[in-house]
Amino acid sequence: MKYITPEEYLKAERQAAFKSEYYDGQVFAMAGATLRHTRIATNMVIELGAALKGGRCQVFNSDLRVHIPATGLYTYPDASVVCGDPVVFQTDNLQNPVVIAEVLSKSTRHHDRTTKFLDYQSIPSLKEYLLVSQQSRLLTQCTRSPGGEWRIETHSDATAPVDFPGVRLSSIGVELTFEQIYAGADSLP
Numbered sequence: 001m002k003y004i005t006p007e008e009y010l011k012a013e014r015q016a017a018f019k020s021e022y023y024d025g026q027v028f029a030m031a032g033a034t035l036r037h038t039r040i041a042t043n044m045v046i047e048l049g050a051a052l053k054g055g056r057c058q059v060f061n062s063d064l065r066v067h068i069p070a071t072g073l074y075t076y077p078d079a080s081v082v083c084g085d086p087v088v089f090q091t092d093n094l095q096n097p098v099v100i101a102e103v104l105s106k107s108t109r110h111h112d113r114t115t116k117f118l119d120y121q122s123i124p125s126l127k128e129y130l131l132v133s134q135q136s137r138l139l140t141q142c143t144r145s146p147g148g149e150w151r152i153e154t155h156s157d158a159t160a161p162v163d164f165p166g167v168r169l170s171s172i173g174v175e176l177t178f179e180q181i182y183a184g185a186d187s188l189p
Contacts, residue, residue, distance in 0.1 A: 001026060009074065010090065013065075022074040030076065031107065036134050036188040041078040041103045043183050044132070044176070048081060051174040057083040060094065067093035070122035078103045078132075081172055087125075096125040098171050103132045117142065121150065127171035134185075137178045139167050157182075 003025035012027075013020060021028045033041070041062060048059040062076045067089050074093065081099040089095055100120055102112045112131060120129055121144075129142040137157030142150050155167050157178040166177035 006072065006074070010093075013074075014092070019062075019076055021076065022072075024072060031105075033103075033105070034134070034189060036185050037103050037105060039183075039185040039188055040132055040134065040181060041101075043181055043185070044079045044101055044103075047176055047180045048079060048172075048174060051176075052081070052172065057081055057098065057172050058086075065093050066097060066100070067095055068119050068123055069095065071119045073116075073119045075116070075119075077101065083172065095123070097123065098125055099128045099130065099169055100126060101130040101132060104134060109133075113140070128169055130167065130169070132181060137182055139178075139181070141167050141169075143170070 004022070004027055005025070006022065009020075009022040009027055013022070019030045021030060045059055045061045052059055058081070060080050060082070062078050064080065065074055065076055066080060067074050069089070077097075077100045079099075079101040080094060080097040082094065082096055083098050086094055087096040102108075102116070104112055117129060120126055127144050131140040131142070133139070139155040141153045141155060143153070144150055157165060164175065164177075166175060166180070168175050
């Protein structure tokens, strides 16, 4: 395969009709999302946006590319949250998300849980990484401690406490319930 420079990727990506990710000289076309995937991702962006409105943090959808300088990855998370001023590389590549959320697809769930998580860990500003299952009401929350270690917790709608059935994103002071995240998604393919 021909090596593509980051500059060549960005030039082509800004003119492309579809999105692609970039890593280590290779470009990877992104597959289209299912209705269920899109509904869940949209719900998260809407709920995060409403909860953060008027504050110092803001949410972005999957149209904003995230660049990870330490690994060279350019990717499009389903949702990302920035607190304070966004730090961008070449005007359209976010570098300082505090929270990243990915809706897991059958084809990407292993990559999102392993390699991509390792890449995301190298973002100094990142405090929480949320992985959202499409197949069941299941969330995996990865939280960076003040010492830099990552704590991984799984939240299930079936085993959630009655007082709060969801996830607390402490880094941004937002709580999301399973009902908010999965609203309208259960009947979709």
